[in-house]
Amino acid sequence: MITLIKRRGSYYFLAVTLATLYLYSQSANITTSVFSIAVTFAMPLALAAMVGIMCERTGIVNIGIEGTLLLSSFVAFYVAIAAKSIVIGFLVAMATGVAMSLLLALMSVTWKMDQIIAGTILNILATGLTSFFYIQGNMLPNMFRQKPIPGLSNLPFFGDVLFKHGLLMYIGFVVIITLYYGLFHTPWGLRTRAVGEHPSSADTAGVSVSRMRYVNVAIAGAIGGLCGSYLVLELVGSWNRGFTAGKGFTALALMIFGRWNPMGALAAAMFFGLAQAGANQLMINGTVNIPPQFVGILPYVMTIIVLAISAGKVRPPAAEGQPYEKGQS
Amino acid sequence: MSALLEITGVSKQYPGVLANDNISLTVSAGEVVALLGENGAGKSTLLKAVFGLVKPDSGEIKIGGEPIVFGDTAGIISRGVGMVHQHFQLVPVMTVAENIILGDEPKRGLFINMKAARAEIIALSKRYGLEVDPDAVIEDLPVGMQQRVEILKALRKDVKLLILDEPTAVLTPQEIDELLSVVRNLAKSGVGIVLITHKLHEVMAVADRVVVLRGGKLIGTTSPKETNEAGLAQMMVGRSVVLQVNRTEAKRGGVVLEVKGLQVRDDRKILSVKGVDFSLHKGEILGIAGVEGNGQREFVEAICGMRHREAGEVIINGVATKDLDPHGAHEAGISHVPEDREKHGLVSSYSIADNLILNQFDQEPFAKGWIRNLGEISKNALGMVEKFDIRTPSASNTASSLSGGNKQKVVVARELSEELPVLIAAQPTRGVDVGSIEFIHNQLLSARDKGAAVLLVSAELDEILSLSDRIAVMSGGKIVAIVDSKGADRNYIGRLMAGLDK
Numbered sequence: 001m002i003t004l005i006k007r008r009g010s011y012y013f014l015a016v017t018l019a020t021l022y023l024y025s026q027s028a029n030i031t032t033s034v035f036s037i038a039v040t041f042a043m044p045l046a047l048a049a050m051v052g053i054m055c056e057r058t059g060i061v062n063i064g065i066e067g068t069l070l071l072s073s074f075v076a077f078y079v080a081i082a083a084k085s086i087v088i089g090f091l092v093a094m095a096t097g098v099a100m101s102l103l104l105a106l107m108s109v110t111w112k113m114d115q116i117i118a119g120t121i122l123n124i125l126a127t128g129l130t131s132f133f134y135i136q137g138n139m140l141p142n143m144f145r146q147k148p149i150p151g152l153s154n155l156p157f158f159g160d161v162l163f164k165h166g167l168l169m170y171i172g173f174v175v176i177i178t179l180y181y182g183l184f185h186t187p188w189g190l191r192t193r194a195v196g197e198h199p200s201s202a203d204t205a206g207v208s209v210s211r212m213r214y215v216n217v218a219i220a221g222a223i224g225g226l227c228g229s230y231l232v233l234e235l236v237g238s239w240n241r242g243f244t245a246g247k248g249f250t251a252l253a254l255m256i257f258g259r260w261n262p263m264g265a266l267a268a269a270m271f272f273g274l275a276q277a278g279a280n281q282l283m284i285n286g287t288v289n290i291p292p293q294f295v296g297i298l299p300y301v302m303t304i305i306v307l308a309i310s311a312g313k314v315r316p317p318a319a320e321g322q323p324y325e326k327g328q329s
Numbered sequence: 330m331s332a333l334l335e336i337t338g339v340s341k342q343y344p345g346v347l348a349n350d351n352i353s354l355t356v357s358a359g360e361v362v363a364l365l366g367e368n369g370a371g372k373s374t375l376l377k378a379v380f381g382l383v384k385p386d387s388g389e390i391k392i393g394g395e396p397i398v399f400g401d402t403a404g405i406i407s408r409g410v411g412m413v414h415q416h417f418q419l420v421p422v423m424t425v426a427e428n429i430i431l432g433d434e435p436k437r438g439l440f441i442n443m444k445a446a447r448a449e450i451i452a453l454s455k456r457y458g459l460e461v462d463p464d465a466v467i468e469d470l471p472v473g474m475q476q477r478v479e480i481l482k483a484l485r486k487d488v489k490l491l492i493l494d495e496p497t498a499v500l501t502p503q504e505i506d507e508l509l510s511v512v513r514n515l516a517k518s519g520v521g522i523v524l525i526t527h528k529l530h531e532v533m534a535v536a537d538r539v540v541v542l543r544g545g546k547l548i549g550t551t552s553p554k555e556t557n558e559a560g561l562a563q564m565m566v567g568r569s570v571v572l573q574v575n576r577t578e579a580k581r582g583g584v585v586l587e588v589k590g591l592q593v594r595d596d597r598k599i600l601s602v603k604g605v606d607f608s609l610h611k612g613e614i615l616g617i618a619g620v621e622g623n624g625q626r627e628f629v630e631a632i633c634g635m636r637h638r639e640a641g642e643v644i645i646n647g648v649a650t651k652d653l654d655p656h657g658a659h660e661a662g663i664s665h666v667p668e669d670r671e672k673h674g675l676v677s678s679y680s681i682a683d684n685l686i687l688n689q690f691d692q693e694p695f696a697k698g699w700i701r702n703l704g705e706i707s708k709n710a711l712g713m714v715e716k717f718d719i720r721t722p723s724a725s726n727t728a729s730s731l732s733g734g735n736k737q738k739v740v741v742a743r744e745l746s747e748e749l750p751v752l753i754a755a756q757p758t759r760g761v762d763v764g765s766i767e768f769i770h771n772q773l774l775s776a777r778d779k780g781a782a783v784l785l786v787s788a789e790l791d792e793i794l795s796l797s798d799r800i801a802v803m804s805g806g807k808i809v810a811i812v813d814s815k816g817a818d819r820n821y822i823g824r825l826m827a828g829l830d831k
Binding site: 181185186187190191193194197198200201202203204205206207315318326 | 382402403406407412414416418419420421422423427428430431432433434436439440441482
């Protein structure tokens with residue numbers, strides 16, 4: 001079964017590669033730029049999905065990702081302006097993400113609240129705070145600018161697509177790869193997955209379930225802060241109400257589609273990014289004459305399709321959403 | 330011999346219950362101590378206290394001469410205390426190796442050294458003669474093998490004291506024999522063992538000392554040399570228990586339930602019942618023996634309308650029944666004591682009174698048209714609580730407040746009260762204490778004597794042997810043999826269950 005999935009995955013990969021090669025042979029410049037833009041669309045979705053993966057692998061359902069992104073991007077923007085430093089904005093945004101996560105952990109691990117309600121509280125809190133304190137007409141001092149990586153950025157195609165971005169994009173890639181190896185090849189990852197699948201096994205093996213949950217949810221929050229910072233300080237450069245536009249929810253779909261695997265979620269996010277960048281390109285070219293609103297709803301429509309495809313076929317971590325009671329098995 | 334575990338005067342008060350009342354107990358290296366007691370006798374509280382999971386109100390627990398610190402489970406484990414839990418503490422989607430190393434992983438740099446882990450596990454399994462495949466995924470393994478993994482997990486930590494919590498509940502007779510010899514060998518190599526079990530003959534076979542708890546108190550210590558099974562049962566329950574049910578000759582009547590060529594798929598859509606034929610007569614108990622997971626559950630569910638039949642017929646009193654409808658099966662005359670009482674037998678948040686009429690809630694006298702007759706419902710409940718000895722302060726308490734044995738009595742009471750022609754009882758005494766087992770067994774027999782056709786499905790071979798008039802052995806989704814219980818050979822049936830004899 002697993003080999004079959006892997007094989008199917010490699011078929012998709014082969015098909016995408018062939019399609020890309022064909023397009024590249026037709027028009028190298030446009031293909032490269034579409035892919036490069038697709039990566040910038042994909043990264044925030046992928047990072048937001050990492051937040052979900054970190055939480056759910058450890059057994060906590062986090063539907064408050066949207067709120068975490070919204071509040072941390074808001075904080076990144078205004079702190080960067082106030083401190084006249086995007087680096088400080090970024091760091092404070094990460095701290096905000098951690099704070100949101102600790103609130104989630106407090107509600108769901110310590111108070112054993114219903115985790116859907118806990119996540120909803122985060123979303124409402126973020127919407128409320130950001131709407132209340134929003135002031136129009138501010139400007140960032142600067143942004144995380146493109147910093148081509150010497151050497152690698154000269155590669156054909158890949159150089160432009162992967163290695164001509166800003167600092168936060170690079171950090172994002174490092175985070176995703178680290179998470180992948182961390183989850184599947186380190187003691188920490190083994191313990192995390194055990195806690196998410198069957199917490200009493202971990203507990204009886206001397207692994208503290210609540211500590212693992214707190215730590216992982218906090219790390220997830222920091223990644224959420226990185227994601228919010230990337231959106232506002234590197235990709236967009238300004239902030240308005242409802243800035244994150246449901247990315248935190250789309251991320252949950254990507255997490256499921258990617259089978260709670262960081263690489264799977266990255267691939268799924270890349271697929272989303274490509275679809276959107278491709279549609280934009282077709283619209284700009286005038287190849288297809290569709291109203292821009294249709295391109296705008298693309299991510300949401302794709303989310304529904306993706307969830308319909310993966311529904312019932314994937315298996316979430318068995319213990320997600322359940323508070324752990326010591327001594328019960 | 331030095332004492333590995335010393336418990337002195339431990340008491341623990343829970344709201345309304347004194348779970349442990351001044352218990353003292355020692356376990357030395359190389360001895361097997363059996364801890365006996367009914368459900369709720371305080372065994373699990375005591376064990377949790379040993380692991381630092383429960384803080385005793387008074388008393389002291391020493392391991393290797395050193396007192397333990399409450400909450401320091403990891404520290405207690407590192408001092409050589411291992412436990413094989415009744416509910417396996419294994420992550421189903423992970424491999425044997427991953428499960429065994431969890432919590433103390435061999436490392437190479439930052440990463441897990443899987444190669445070293447594998448080598449270590451193979452060496453460990455050779456040393457104790459417990460063979461496992463380190464790369465097998467737990468959920469694909471039979472329970473006996475899973476338990477082996479649990480034992481290895483404990484042995485890896487260099488245990489000096491191994492606690493086995495009802496380890497034989499899910500094993501075949503052969504697997505049980507194997508396990509008991511492993512226990513003996515471990516004791517010989519100097520490990521102190523605490524064995525918790527309900528099965529008295531295992532205690533007699535393997536224990537050096539037997540410690541009996543009842544109602545939170547330590548009732549006494551004895552040894553298999555000084556007593557017998559009946560004596561142990563009496564200590565446990567506090568009155569004499571008839572272990573051997575008094576079964577009169579069955580007055581067999583005509584065929585009531587006939588099953589022909591039944592095929593059923595399990596949850597994973599795999600054909601797990603592969604053509605079952607049998608007929609059940611009025612006034613007899615037909616026991617279905619078999620290791621769990623050989624299609625018994627699916628087969629029972631298909632007959633009771635809880636699972637789609639792939640092929641085959643179920644004929645009750647000469648009338649073919651329709652597929653897939655529990656209500657229809659009930660109307661046709663089947664009462665059903667389901668295997669999973671929590672999931673299918675009871676609505677735990679409803680009152681005991683409501684649970685007692687779940688199958689007749691819309692019928693007279695419990696309802697008049699759309700209106701429930703609460704007076705009749707509670708009158709019925711009072712009668713049932715009395716008749717079936719359901720121990721509860723009030724019938725209006727929720728079913729979830731009852732102990733396992735009493736929950737089962739509620740299900741049995743409800744299903745027997747209608748006196749339908751067919752009674753299907755699946756694992757009717759699972760997780761139930763000796764006193765309640767005796768009671769439930771007698772109820773099944775009296776249903777038989779009143780003329781019901783009883784199908785008894787149980788993983789407990791002893792239960793099958795003592796209650797059944799005929800025994801059908803199920804293995805690999807088929808009934809491999811139907812034998813008369815008179816003169817049935819335990820070993821022969823055990824081999825059939827394991828799929829050895831064809």
